[in-house]
Amino acid sequence: MAAVVGIHAWPRPAVLACETLLVAVCYYAAGRLGLSQQLVADGAVVTPIWPPTGVAVTCLLLFGFRCVPGIAVGALLVVASLSTPGLSAAGIVLGNTVAPVCAFLMLRAVGFRVSLSRLRDGLALVFLGALTAMLISSGTGAGVLLLTDKLAPDDFWLVWLAWWVGDAMGVVLVTPLLLLLHRARRPPPSGRWAEAVGLALVVCVLVPMVTYSSVSALFLVYPLLVWAALRFQLAGGMPCALFASVVATVAARQETGSFGGLTDVETMMKLQAFNGTLGLTALLLSSVISEQLNTRRSVERACHELVEALQHLNAGGSGTTGAAGRDAR
Structure with missing residues (x-):
């Protein structure tokens, strides 16, 4: 041995x-x-x-x-x-x-x-x-x-x-x-991969465009954030928020785009307000959607178990009735 x-x-x-x-x-x-x-x-x-x-x-x-x-x-x-x-x-x-x-x-x-x-x-x-x-x-x-x-x-x-x-x-x-x-675990193949890739491309293109635009349009980031959180919860909302926050921080440091022409204090306040609302929106919205989905799955699981239990009882009742009929004959 x-x-x-x-x-x-x-x-x-x-x-x-x-x-x-x-x-x-x-x-x-x-x-x-x-x-x-x-x-x-x-x-x-x-x-x-x-x-x-x-x-x-x-x-x-x-x-x-x-x-x-x-x-x-x-x-x-x-x-x-x-x-x-x-x-x-x-x-x-x-x-x-x-x-x-x-x-x-x-x-x-x-x-x-x-x-x-x-x-x-x-x-x-x-x-x-x-x-x-x-x-x-x-x-x-x-x-x-x-x-x-x-x-x-x-x-x-x-x-x-x-x-x-x-x-x-x-x-x-x-x-x-x-x-x-x-x-994180490797997700199973599904049709949502196409949506995830599309969302990532839109975020990577639109967020820098909005941030570096001379027109102050940072609010256009929030629909993307809501889309990511609604469809992918934390897995979509938090990376989107972090990416937008990093891009905005770089733009603020370079004093360009939405942060051009501001004083140092104004730049800091605007950037921190933007980062704060991004983080809160992504985290809380993702948590709400995750909780609702978990509740829905729990209800569906309970209903499925209840249906199985009723079917089992009906099958047992039918068997008992048949046996009683044979005994009567």
Whole structure:
């Protein structure tokens, strides 16, 4: 008989070290991606979308508290790439680590499902995971910069608002997409592939055209977003919203198209309002449609089971009646 070779699992410390390194690398890569599209408003550098918050919240939702060291290391690497580590850097790292943890705790407390198949899940992610929890990171970061004299008092509220919205948009736009990719399976062939390809082509052509047009017509993006969310739920709505948001951010950074002729503050406010409404529309509409479809499938399944049960009872009743008739004869 052939010898059986035992495969020993890695020691747990080694596994934790690899997980920490992987989370840190993902966080740092997302941070560099976010920093590539910076805006300047009254001398303050802001990021309209901060993807690392979405990465951090996703890792916590999927893998739990063991991701916290990786998030802290990744935040430290991002901050260290921008300035010399010091008191302000430590405060920013602390805020960027604690905020996703608080988001995870609040979402877990309300029974959040990573499938985002219910409206309550979308609302929880927006209002708890994004808008509420990210007050910690923005308040800590802007507050530390103010206390260390790296931020003028007059610029505090502008920087705080930009920081808060950027972190919140990272959760609203990035987290649903990563959760969707984590549970993605190859879909069966169907006639909807043609519609999906057509939608992708229309979005890729129309969104840049509208964004870079000298006529302010960003509202034309929303019918496409509604189409994507109605027909494909999260799988269509979130990529469409993220693509439109990235294109708008690039146009705002170049001060062209719908963002031409605006001041720095006006550009930041318009872009963040656009990104915010995009993310909210895509996430909440997709959640509503998914919940309705799941409810419909549940009702259809219950009706089918009821029909089978009635048929079984009728068959049993007919058999009993026939046996009784034979006995009477």
